[in-house]
Amino acid sequence: MNKRLIVLSALIGIGGVSGCSGPAQQSAETGGTGKEQAQAGRSAPTEPVELSVFSAGGTQNEEFEKNYAELIKKKFPHVTIKYINPRDGEGNKFENLILSGVNIDLYYESIGTFFSTLSRNKAQYDLSSLIKERGLDLNRFEPTLIDAVRKNGKGEIWGLPVTTNGMSLYYNKELFDKFGVPYLKDGMTWDELYETANGLNRTDGDKKIAGLAISPSHSMRMNVYSLPFVDPQTMQATFGNERWKQVLDPILAPAKESAYRAKMDELEGKLPYSGEWLKKQELAIFGVFSDWQVVSPTPVPFDWDIAAYPTNKEMPGIGSQQYPVYWSIPAFAKHKEQAFEVLSFLVSDEYQLALSKRGGMTVLNNPSIQKAFGQDSPNKDKNLNAAYYNKFAPISPKTDFEKTAENAITNKLVDLAYGRTDLNTALRQATEEANKEIQAASR
Template sequence: MIRKSLFLLAAALLAVNTACTGSERAAGDLSRQKAGEENQVELVLYSTAATSEEEVRLKFSDPIEKQFPHVKIKYIRKDKGTNIEELIAAGQTFDLYYESVAFFNTVKTYQLAYDMSGLMKKSNLDLSAFEPTMIDYARAMSGGQAIYGLPVWSQNVVLFYNKDIFDKFGLPYPTNGMTWDELGELAKQLTRTDAGKQYLGFAASPAHMLRANQFSATFLDPKTDQPTINTSDSWKQIYETYYIRPASDPGYKHAMAGLKNKLPYKDPFLKDRNLAMFAYLSDLDWAASGAEGLNWDIAALPVFKELPGIGSSAYPFYWGITEQSKHKDEAMEVIKFLTGKEYQTQQARSGTMTTLNDEGIKRQFGQDSKHKDKNLEAVFFNSYAKLPSKSQYENDAQKAYEEAVHEGALGATDINTLFRKIEETAAKAVDAVKAKK
């Protein structure tokens, strides 16, 4: 009887102990689960570029969250009610911000700028791996030694051309390494009327060619904020080469009249298909979108004789951690991943230009894209022009320079008068912005 009682007591104690152990284990599992939930980090991403949610998800969010399972990217798309002024006024904070070359002015204007130098050192991020012009620009625009942003992807300007127009008139296709004089002669032969249809030899995107010009000329002096149109000798050559000479044919000017006195842009190349050559950003997808059956290819941007081998400047997109972020370490790891060799290689193969100074990655450009049969060597054929330091009012002055290219191409105003007009209009635009501050 005593033995039976002892046995029952032991069994009861064991049951109690087992129950306690199970409860403690369950409590421990729950604690770990809660700790895991607490380790989840949401990083808010914003850009004035208004990139679509789908593109951000495929290009950034999915790869980032796969690499860092504890990170969740919350992307806020620029739209009505979500421009940067409205969001900041409403108290919205961002962890990560990206934009093209205007990145540095934006982050300084809205007090988002944060020097990532310390975190870069902590995470062993090697700046020498990047294209030098992009890092030099980042340093210059961040005040010298600071780094507010790092380039994640880039574009430059290349020459798109319609092969069918060249075939129609029996002319050779543009080639890598051409000079602007050679392109000018080719454009003259292609600006002609055939069977009642006006063909145009060449046009250049006003905004992109001006901003990324091969002479690295800026709209404003970065020290004085004054227009440089009459103080920099290169502007005359830029306007004459890119815009005025190609439009000198009367038939070209007549075609401009039909375009509301504007130079031809995307539609004459993609839709009307009467524009033989078009200098535009190296985003190859735009040529394929809405242009089914267009027989196109690319060549490197022609070069000036005095600037051999120099193409446009880069058009990089910089990512930075914001001053307001409470998750700077995690944000730094994200940027390090996006600028790392593995991610950069994958993106290059899909057709996105790398920002790394890595010939092996450059050679893989576009190999997994639908454009792999194009002359992809053209994209990296030229060296980048220097990205110059810019005034914080550079964008405000751009409109004056950009609108004048059409007037110059029409030839209604001599170039000296045109340049005085640009100078006055740009100066007024800058003064107006300054007066609001």
């Protein structure tokens, strides 16, 4: 993820959990079904135990303590959490920890490399038996999140989603007001959005204003067609699929306007991005993770709002894919039963409701928890329901070479935007470059 987009994002603080009901009480807001499901069946041992938790993304130590460790220890006083952060040194890399025989009871990572990392290190463990024993109902989850686990795990359940994200549109209402352009509304098509954005490509004094930018990495990874970068059957890049032209259109369509390309010139040949929206206020609309500013500790310095991600005419009501973070219990974990009890808590209605209120998107298919999105944040009066306005597209399959192929096409975007190369040529070159790297790495 681009450093300019690093916020609390998927790893949300759940400070409000301390006020939630205990296991014997039923939440008035959720009916208590999630906790009952999560705690049904045989209980885990309650003797004192230390659980080691590894974050592949390197969650900051203080964030992990606030977002997870404190809440787990409050819920389970007999559990001590030891956090292993790969940022703390080469010895803390997952592969090196395995070679050193270090125990890891819980492992979490975003979907892009979650499955490939586990399989590459032979660390995958099917949670199906524990799920059945504890009576954890997978129907509580948003369906695409569980479908993705089953497909990538070849029918096995290698992990459970704890946090997730979708795509939405952030827009600067002050720029809309200045140029007399109607605000965005939920349910727009891409063509309608392009028309609106073209009216916002303006010169305002010495400032060049761009109407629309969509985060390239997020929009490609979470595309509505569920296209993977690499076909898991052939291990070849998929850019030969004609749908990739539609996937790239939201990134490239704004650059058809000369005023937009003038903005790129000003940015020394770069596409407008988050800094132009948030800091410079020279970008009217930015498509990005739904929780981007909902969870940010720093207030946005202008009037803004959110709208639902646009849809294609041929796929009405279908928005982006989700990009979840999955938690797993590695095959070599020493305390699987206790680790699963902690994992069950993280997917309970109790935890997920508090997460949603703080501004994190829930992994549960529970309307009341979804409607609570951001209600304890300073941005509760924004159109936060836009995050759930559309249905989510199925999540595309993942391989070891997602980033390899993504980089190959990303490197073509500026030339495409300027018209220095055509789309067919760029897709062909990206295919050749990605396949060459994949082949070399697979030898």
